Amino acid sequence: MIDMSLSPLRGQQTAEEILEPSPMSKLRRRIFKNHSFMIGAAILIVILVCALVAPLLAPHDPYELDLSKRLINPFWHDKKTDAEFMLGTDKIGRDYLSRLIYGAQISLLIGFSTILISGVIGTALGVTAGYFGGRVDMMVNFIINTRLAMPVFLVAMAAVVAFGASLHVVILVLGLFLWDRFAVVMRSITMQARDLDYVKAARAIGCSTPHIIIREIFPNVLSSLTVVATVEMANAILLEAALSFLGFGVQAPTPSWGLMLNEGREYMFFSPWLLALPGMGLFLLVLAINLFGDGLRDVTLERER
Amino acid sequence: MKEEAALEVVDVSCVFRVNQGFMKGTKALHAVNGVSLKIPKGKVVGLVGESGCGKSTLANILLGLQKPTSGNVLYSGSSADSFSQRHIARRIQPIFQDPYSSLNATKSIKSIISLPLRVHRVGAPADWDRKVYEMLDLVGLPRRVAQSFPSQLSGGQRQRVAIARALIMRPEVIICDEPTSALDVSVQSQILNLLQDLRQELGLTYLMISHNLAVVEHMADRVAVMYLGRIVEEADAATLFRAPSHPYTKALLSSVLTPDPHLGVPDTQLGTVFPNPIDPPSGCSFHPRCAACMDICREQAPQPQINGAHMAECHLDTAAAG
Numbered sequence: 001m002i003d004m005s006l007s008p009l010r011g012q013q014t015a016e017e018i019l020e021p022s023p024m025s026k027l028r029r030r031i032f033k034n035h036s037f038m039i040g041a042a043i044l045i046v047i048l049v050c051a052l053v054a055p056l057l058a059p060h061d062p063y064e065l066d067l068s069k070r071l072i073n074p075f076w077h078d079k080k081t082d083a084e085f086m087l088g089t090d091k092i093g094r095d096y097l098s099r100l101i102y103g104a105q106i107s108l109l110i111g112f113s114t115i116l117i118s119g120v121i122g123t124a125l126g127v128t129a130g131y132f133g134g135r136v137d138m139m140v141n142f143i144i145n146t147r148l149a150m151p152v153f154l155v156a157m158a159a160v161v162a163f164g165a166s167l168h169v170v171i172l173v174l175g176l177f178l179w180d181r182f183a184v185v186m187r188s189i190t191m192q193a194r195d196l197d198y199v200k201a202a203r204a205i206g207c208s209t210p211h212i213i214i215r216e217i218f219p220n221v222l223s224s225l226t227v228v229a230t231v232e233m234a235n236a237i238l239l240e241a242a243l244s245f246l247g248f249g250v251q252a253p254t255p256s257w258g259l260m261l262n263e264g265r266e267y268m269f270f271s272p273w274l275l276a277l278p279g280m281g282l283f284l285l286v287l288a289i290n291l292f293g294d295g296l297r298d299v300t301l302e303r304e305r
Numbered sequence: 306m307k308e309e310a311a312l313e314v315v316d317v318s319c320v321f322r323v324n325q326g327f328m329k330g331t332k333a334l335h336a337v338n339g340v341s342l343k344i345p346k347g348k349v350v351g352l353v354g355e356s357g358c359g360k361s362t363l364a365n366i367l368l369g370l371q372k373p374t375s376g377n378v379l380y381s382g383s384s385a386d387s388f389s390q391r392h393i394a395r396r397i398q399p400i401f402q403d404p405y406s407s408l409n410a411t412k413s414i415k416s417i418i419s420l421p422l423r424v425h426r427v428g429a430p431a432d433w434d435r436k437v438y439e440m441l442d443l444v445g446l447p448r449r450v451a452q453s454f455p456s457q458l459s460g461g462q463r464q465r466v467a468i469a470r471a472l473i474m475r476p477e478v479i480i481c482d483e484p485t486s487a488l489d490v491s492v493q494s495q496i497l498n499l500l501q502d503l504r505q506e507l508g509l510t511y512l513m514i515s516h517n518l519a520v521v522e523h524m525a526d527r528v529a530v531m532y533l534g535r536i537v538e539e540a541d542a543a544t545l546f547r548a549p550s551h552p553y554t555k556a557l558l559s560s561v562l563t564p565d566p567h568l569g570v571p572d573t574q575l576g577t578v579f580p581n582p583i584d585p586p587s588g589c590s591f592h593p594r595c596a597a598c599m600d601i602c603r604e605q606a607p608q609p610q611i612n613g614a615h616m617a618e619c620h621l622d623t624a625a626a627g
């Protein structure tokens with residue numbers, strides 16, 4: 001059926017070589033060149049692995065206390081050190097290194113669970129508002145503004161007072177409150193994507209609206225979503241630490257870094273490492289997440305064209 | 306002139322409500338204002354006009370992406386109301402202007418071209434790959450691009466992918482909305498030739514939307530000229546380019562040879578700018594820019610004058626006929 005005389009004309013085109021490397025290999029190359037991404041990822045992986053294999057890594061049970069071994073100094077001190085407790089013990093004689101390792105677990109658990117909940121809520125709201133526009137958008141905007149009018153910290157404290165302080169309450173409160181940035185960013189990105197011709201093409205092909213939103217638009221906004229997720233994760237981890245420090249978050253004897261800062265408060269001048277070590281943990285974790293997110297943004301933003 | 310229409314619009318209008326700002330209410334924008342147009346089977350109809358004249362809105366209506374405010378769209382003689390979007394999709398497919406935004410950057414070429422097959426569940430999944438390769442051959446792309454992503458291809462290659470996607474379901478009508486204006490000059494004619502070859506091979510019907518009269522002259526059997534939501538002149542391509550009757554068509558034709566093809570809208574040398582479609586001029590909407598403007602033109606809108614296969618909407622023709 002196909003007229004063969006046309007082939008030569010088309011053949012000219014086939015000669016056009018594809019010189020561009022695939023987007024995946026380009027992305028990989030950019031990732032390896034991006035220092036903040038690599039450093040952030042490296043620190044994150046170390047902390048993540050520590051948290052995951054905490055039972056194997058921690059030399060002691062983080063809850064096991066021994067009042068006869070209170071406030072043992074870490075190894076770099078001259079006196080009152082103990083080879084068994086490398087980073088010393090806290091005021092009731094619990095191994096500080098073990099508590100720090102388990103503390104990473106708590107922080108990461110809070111971080112991941114929060115962005116899972118808030119990410120789902122915010123993305124659903126933002127993408128819906130951005131895609132449909134009009135009345136739907138107005139409604140979602142109202143919900144976003146209502147949420148922004150509520151101070152997370154005060155609401156979290158109120159919730160703790162009402163429902164009692166526990167890990168679950170903290171995760172739930174943070175998850176239900178930290179979705180605003182997801183919603184705002186996803187809304188504007190979806191709005192831009194909605195008007196692009198590939199969406200119009202999908203509609204002309206007869207794709208259903210859910211198919212268009214989930215299969216066509218969503219993969220294009222995934223990189224921005226990940227960047228927002230890193231920001232929110234760092235945010236959630238710091239908020240948990242602050243809440244726990246004030247006694248409105250995770251409760252003793254759970255080894256949360258924020259709670260450890262609180263417990264070490266009285267010994268600030270005599271045993272400053274009780275504050276310095278969990279503080280350092282928080283600092284490193286949040287720094288790593290932010291470096292990672294920053295690098296990711298640079299790496300993926302370049303990908304667009 | 307008894308030709309079977311593959312696609313026809315009858316007195317179609319599309320009105321948008323445009324927000325005038327906070328508490329100022331909305332105003333009506335007549336993007337398409339009582340347009341009738343017949344696209345005969347197997348023919349190429351060109352639709353020309355400056356940007357903002359309603360060409361793309363008309364295209365969206367034909368594709369079923371935009372509901373007309375009033376009027377009727379007929380697919381092979383039956384009303385569009387009896388067709389679902391999936392039905393329309395199998396008969397009519399678009400090719401867009403910008404092959405950079407019309408392909409999803411996160412999908413492989415294979416996935417892009419086979420999307421219609423997957424959505425409509427045409428044939429067995431095992432055959433989809435083979436169909437994609439057939440389409441790649443048909444549009445003159447090497448088979449190995451199936452594994453590539455859009456960012457790895459040139460503009461011309463991407464447009465070929467878009468054509469392959471549009472044709473894989475073997476539709477009857479292709480709506481080409483400025484199919485070459487985003488491409489390099491050297492590639493433009495290749496794509497146009499490909500479109501023409503495909504039309505002959507597959508017996509396709511085209512609506513060629515363009516502001517580039519050279520493209521339309523090259524391709525079209527019949528040409529409609531659109532101005533501010535209305536078709537002001539319609540004739541066989543040969544007639545229209547040889548003996549245009551509407552002053553707007555004449556102005557467009559006198560400006561065909563624009564020095565830079567990337568300038569988009571040709572400089573019509575009409576002096577005044579394209580009017581605001583929210584506030585169209587009274588009488589003949591073209592009168593502020595018309596060289597032959599008469600008194601009657603400011604007050605009274607001209608009615609379409611049909612002379613055989615030639616339609617024009619201008620008081621000059623009314624005068625000649627009366």
Ligand code: SF4
Pocket residue numbers: 551552553589590591592593595596597598599602607618619620621
């Ligand atoms: S009707 Fe009058 S103003 Fe309009 S195009 Fe004809 S001559 Fe010009």
Ligand SMILES: [Mg+2]
Pocket residue numbers: 356360361482
């Ligand atoms: Mg247009």
